[in-house]
Amino acid sequence: MKIRIKFSKTGAMRYVGHLDTMHYFQKAFRRTGLKIAFSKGFSPHMLLAFASPLAIGMTTSGDYLDIVLDEDLTEEQVLSRINAQLSEGFEALQAVRLREEAKTPMALLRAASYQISPACIDQSAAASIFDQAKRMMEQESIIVTKKTKKGESIQNIRPLIYRLEMEDENSIPVLSMMAASGSIEHLKPDLIMNALVHFSIRSGIITDERRYEDDKDLLWHYHRTDLYGVDPRILKPGDPLGTNRPEPLIMLDI
Amino acid sequence: MRNLALSDDILMRVDKPARYIGGEFNSVMKDPDSVDIRFAMCFPDVYEIGMSPLGIAILYDMFNEREDTWCERVYSPWVDLDQIMLNSKIPLFALESQDPVKDFDFLGFSISYEMCYTNILQVLELAQVPLLSEERSNEDPIVIGGGPCTYNPEPLADFFDLFYIGEGEVSYHKLLDLYKASKQNHESRSCFLKKAAQIPGIYVPSLYDISYHDDGTIKRILPIDAEVPESIKRQAVVDPSDIGYPKKPVIPFVKAVQDRVVLEIMRGCIRGCRFCQAGTTYRPCRSRKPGELFDIAKRSLETTGHEEISLSSLSTSDYKYLSELLDLLLPYLKEKNVELELPSMRIDAFSLDIMKRIGGVKRGSFTFAPEAGTQRLRNVINKGLSTEEIMEGAGLAFEGGWNKVKLYFMLGLPDETDEDAEGIAELADQVARVYYQIPKEERNGRCQITVSSSYFIPKPFTPFQWSPMLDIREYERRAYLVKDAIKSQLNAKSIRFQWHGSEMSIMEAVLARGDRRLGRLLMLLHQKGCRFDAWTEHFDAGIWHAALDTLGIDPAFYANRTRPDHEIFPWDHINAGLRKDYLLNEFKRAVKGEVTPHCRERCSGCGINTAYHGGVCFED
Numbered sequence: 001m002k003i004r005i006k007f008s009k010t011g012a013m014r015y016v017g018h019l020d021t022m023h024y025f026q027k028a029f030r031r032t033g034l035k036i037a038f039s040k041g042f043s044p045h046m047l048l049a050f051a052s053p054l055a056i057g058m059t060t061s062g063d064y065l066d067i068v069l070d071e072d073l074t075e076e077q078v079l080s081r082i083n084a085q086l087s088e089g090f091e092a093l094q095a096v097r098l099r100e101e102a103k104t105p106m107a108l109l110r111a112a113s114y115q116i117s118p119a120c121i122d123q124s125a126a127a128s129i130f131d132q133a134k135r136m137m138e139q140e141s142i143i144v145t146k147k148t149k150k151g152e153s154i155q156n157i158r159p160l161i162y163r164l165e166m167e168d169e170n171s172i173p174v175l176s177m178m179a180a181s182g183s184i185e186h187l188k189p190d191l192i193m194n195a196l197v198h199f200s201i202r203s204g205i206i207t208d209e210r211r212y213e214d215d216k217d218l219l220w221h222y223h224r225t226d227l228y229g230v231d232p233r234i235l236k237p238g239d240p241l242g243t244n245r246p247e248p249l250i251m252l253d254i
Numbered sequence: 255m256r257n258l259a260l261s262d263d264i265l266m267r268v269d270k271p272a273r274y275i276g277g278e279f280n281s282v283m284k285d286p287d288s289v290d291i292r293f294a295m296c297f298p299d300v301y302e303i304g305m306s307p308l309g310i311a312i313l314y315d316m317f318n319e320r321e322d323t324w325c326e327r328v329y330s331p332w333v334d335l336d337q338i339m340l341n342s343k344i345p346l347f348a349l350e351s352q353d354p355v356k357d358f359d360f361l362g363f364s365i366s367y368e369m370c371y372t373n374i375l376q377v378l379e380l381a382q383v384p385l386l387s388e389e390r391s392n393e394d395p396i397v398i399g400g401g402p403c404t405y406n407p408e409p410l411a412d413f414f415d416l417f418y419i420g421e422g423e424v425s426y427h428k429l430l431d432l433y434k435a436s437k438q439n440h441e442s443r444s445c446f447l448k449k450a451a452q453i454p455g456i457y458v459p460s461l462y463d464i465s466y467h468d469d470g471t472i473k474r475i476l477p478i479d480a481e482v483p484e485s486i487k488r489q490a491v492v493d494p495s496d497i498g499y500p501k502k503p504v505i506p507f508v509k510a511v512q513d514r515v516v517l518e519i520m521r522g523c524i525r526g527c528r529f530c531q532a533g534t535t536y537r538p539c540r541s542r543k544p545g546e547l548f549d550i551a552k553r554s555l556e557t558t559g560h561e562e563i564s565l566s567s568l569s570t571s572d573y574k575y576l577s578e579l580l581d582l583l584l585p586y587l588k589e590k591n592v593e594l595e596l597p598s599m600r601i602d603a604f605s606l607d608i609m610k611r612i613g614g615v616k617r618g619s620f621t622f623a624p625e626a627g628t629q630r631l632r633n634v635i636n637k638g639l640s641t642e643e644i645m646e647g648a649g650l651a652f653e654g655g656w657n658k659v660k661l662y663f664m665l666g667l668p669d670e671t672d673e674d675a676e677g678i679a680e681l682a683d684q685v686a687r688v689y690y691q692i693p694k695e696e697r698n699g700r701c702q703i704t705v706s707s708s709y710f711i712p713k714p715f716t717p718f719q720w721s722p723m724l725d726i727r728e729y730e731r732r733a734y735l736v737k738d739a740i741k742s743q744l745n746a747k748s749i750r751f752q753w754h755g756s757e758m759s760i761m762e763a764v765l766a767r768g769d770r771r772l773g774r775l776l777m778l779l780h781q782k783g784c785r786f787d788a789w790t791e792h793f794d795a796g797i798w799h800a801a802l803d804t805l806g807i808d809p810a811f812y813a814n815r816t817r818p819d820h821e822i823f824p825w826d827h828i829n830a831g832l833r834k835d836y837l838l839n840e841f842k843r844a845v846k847g848e849v850t851p852h853c854r855e856r857c858s859g860c861g862i863n864t865a866y867h868g869g870v871c872f873e874d
Binding site: 012013015016017019020023024026027028029030031033036038044046056057085086087088089119120217218 | 509555556558
C-alpha cells in the first residue's frame with residue numbers, strides 16, 4: 001500500500017537539516033511497528049521518498065513524503081500510528097492512499113508556496129519592503145546573478161515567480177509567495193527576497209543598504225505552506241503551469 | 255513549547271544547530287519544581303560524539319527513573335559557538351530544559367579519554383561554574399566525574415569535587431539519597447563531601463594530601479583525617495542481570511558516530527593482554543544470558559527505530575552463548591530488516607561461520623589485531639594469538655570469499671626491537687602468500703592488506719604501568735622501518751601501511767600517568783584557548799610544549815621514565831581489585847617473555863576473586 005503523508009516541521013525543528021529529517025522519519029516509521037516495504041537486492045532500504053529538501057531555518061506546514069507499506073490500513077490508522085512516534089515540532093497532518101503506480105512526490109513537484117515574515121528586521125521596514133512586491137512583479141524581468149562553479153551566471157527569475165504579494169489582515173506583515181520548485185525549474189525563496197530588497201533599495205525605500213547586505217540571511221523567516229504539482233498527462237510543452245493550475249501534492253495521485 | 259537558550263540569529267550562524275535544541279525523541283521532560291535533584295550529565299565533546307556512548311544512556315535512564323531526580327544532557331559547544339557564548343555571556347545550558355547548568359545540583363562528566371580534559375575546563379567556564387573545586391560555594395553544582403579516566407583522575411583533582419570510581423549502577427542511588435538529605439538539612443558543601451567520601455567508590459580528591467620526594471616522585475598519599483578512607487574501591491556490578499538497560503535511548507537529531515543499538519553482551523575480558531587497561535579495570539569477566547539480551551535487543555529496537563545493532567564486548571568470541579544468542583537474534587533481525595555488526599571477533603572457523611550467516615553474499619574486510627610483529631613480542635605483551643592461528647584464520651577467510659584484511663599493531667611496546675618492527679612487514683607478507691596459494695580461478699579479485707600501527711601508551715593498572723613510553727623520534731624511526739620493510743616484501747603491492755600518533759600520543763601519555771601537579775598545566779592550556787584536543791585539526795602541539803616549558807614540567811618524567819618496582823603511583827590509593835604485586839609480577843614475566851594463561855584456562859590469582867564475588871572467577 002502506497003501512502004502519501006503531508007507533514008509539518010515547526011518550532012525548534014527548523015534547525016534539523018534535511019538528511020537528518022529523513023533519518024528521523026525512517027526511525028519513526030520503524031518504531032510504529034507497521035510492516036514497511038523494503039527494496040530487494042543487496043542493500044534493502046525503506047521505500048520512503050521525500051518531495052523536496054527544506055533549508056535549515058525554514059519551517060513548513062506542507063511537506064510531503066511517500067511510503068510503501070506491506071499491509072493495508074486506513075489512512076487514519078497510519079496517521080495516528082506515525083504521530084505517536086513524532087516529537088514536538090513534527091506532525092503528520094494528512095494521509096492519502098495512492099495507486100500503486102503513483103509517481104514520487106519529487107517527480108510531480110512543480111511549485112512551492114511560502115509565507116515570509118520579518119525575523120531580524122523591524123516590522124514597519126518589512127512592511128514597506130513587502131509593499132514593493134506588486135511593483136516588482138509588474139516588471140517583465142528581474143535579473144539576479146548567481147555564483148556558479150565557473151564564475152557567475154545571470155538569470156531572469158520573473159517567469160518563475162507565480163505569486164508575490166503582501167497578505168492583508170495580519171497583525172504582523174506577511175508576504176505570500178509562490179515560485180517554481182522541483183527538478184525542472186527551481187527558485188529558492190531567498191533569491192526572490194534578495195531581489196525584492198535590492199528593488200526596494202533602487203526605489204529609495206531602503207537607505208542603509210549595507211546593513212541589509214550583511215544580515216541578508218537573517219532578515220526573514222520562511223515558512224513553506226504547501227507543495228504543488230501538475231498532472232503530467234495534461235502538460236503542454238512550454239507551459240509548465242500556465243493554463244494548468246498546480247494542485248497541492250496531497251491531491252495528486254497519478 | 256520550550257524556549258531555546260540560543261537565539262535564532264546565533265543558531266542560523268553555527269554549523270549543525272540541531273546540536274543545541276534538545277527535544278529529541280525519548281528525551282525526558284519533567285517539571286523542575288516537582289523534583290529535588292537536577293543532574294546535568296556531560297560528555298565533554300561535540301554532540302555527535304557524546305550521544306554515542308552507552309555509559310551516559312545507562313545513567314540517564316537510571317536517574318530519570320527516580321521521581322525525585324531530573325537528569326538532562328549537555329555537550330561541548332563546537333568551536334564556532336563557544337566564543338559567541340563567552341562574549342555574549344550566555345551560560346551553558348542543558349538540552350532538555352535549556353536551563354543554565356550552573357543552577358543544577360550536579361554537573362557530572364563522563365571522562366573517556368585524556369585528550370578531552372581541556373574540554374572539561376571549557377564546559378566549566380561556559381557554564382559559569384568556578385573551575386577550581388576550592389572556589390565553589392553552596393550555590394554551585396557538585397562537579398563529579400566518572401568513566402575510564404577516573405582510574406587515574408589525579409590531573410583533574412583540582413577541578414572536581416567528587417569522582418565515582420567504577421560502574422555507576424552500584425552506588426549512585428546512595429549518593430543521590432545522601433545529597434537530598436544533606437540539602438534538606440541545609441548542610442554545607444564540605445560537610446556533604448565528607449559524608450560522600452564514606453560511600454564505596456566515591457573519591458573526594460580534596461580530602462587527600464600528596465607529598466613529593468625531591469626527585470618528583472610521590473612520597474605519600476595521605477587522607478587528611480582518620481574518617482577519610484585510605485583507599486577507594488572500584489565499584490562493579492557482580493551479576494549483570496541485576497542491572498537494567500536503557501529502556502528508551504534518546505535518538506539524536508544529528509547523526510551520531512554510533513548510530514545504532516549497542517547491546518552490551520559481556521563486561522570484562524578473560525585474556526589478560528598486558529597493555530590493556532580496559533581488560534584489567536573491568537574484571538571479572540561477566541556475561542549476560544542470551545534470552546535476556548534478546549529481550550533487551552527487541553525492546554531497544556522498538557523504542558529507537560535504529561537500523562543497525564552491534565554486539566558490544568571486549569572480546570566477543572569469548573562470549574560463551576554467542577551461538578544461542580544469534581539463533582534467537584538473526585531471524586528477528588532479518589524480519590525487521592536490521593543489520594548486525596559484530597566487532598571484536600577472533601578470526602577462526604567458528605566466527606567466520608557466524609560472519610557468513612550474518613553477511614549474506616557481501617564480504618567486507620576481516621580484522622586481526624596481532625599488536626606485535628613477532629611471536630616473541632606477542633608473548634611479552636601476552637597477546638595470545640599465534641602465527642599459526644593467524645595464517646589458519648586468514649586461509650579460512652580467503653576461502654570463504656573475503657579478500658580484504660586489516661592488521662592492527664602497536665609500535666613502542668616494551669622490549670621491542672627492530673626485528674619485531676620488521677616482523678610486522680613479514681607477517682603481512684605471509685598473510686598475502688596464504689591468499690595467493692589459492693588457485694587463481696577460486697580467488698575473489700586482488701588481495702588488499704592494510705597494516706595499521708599506533709603508538710603504544712602505558713596505562714595505569716596494567717603490568718606496563720612501570721614501563722617507559724618509547725621516545726618519539728625512535729617511534730618515528732621504527733615506523734619508517736616498517737614502511738621500508740613492507741616495500742621490500744614479495745607481495746608489497748598488496749600491502750598498504752598506515753601509522754599514526756605522535757605528539758598527541760605523548761600528551762595523552764603524560765596525562766594518563768600524571769599526578770595532581772598537572773592541574774596547573776590544564777589550567778594554562780585552557781587559558782591559551784585549547785579545546786577539542788582529541789581532534790587532530792584542533793590539537794596544537796606547540797601550545798602544549800610551550801605550556802610545559804613555562805611551568806617547568808618535563809613530559810619525559812611522566813611518559814618516558816622507567817618506574818622502579820616500589821614507586822608510589824599517583825593512583826595507588828585507588829583500588830581496582832587487582833593486587834599491585836600481581837601487576838608487578840606480570841611485568842617481570844613480560845620481560846622474560848612468559849605467557850600467562852587466560853582466566854578460563856587457569857586462575858592466576860590477580861586478586862579479583864576476593865575483591866568481587868562473581869563473574870568468570872566463579873564459573874564452573
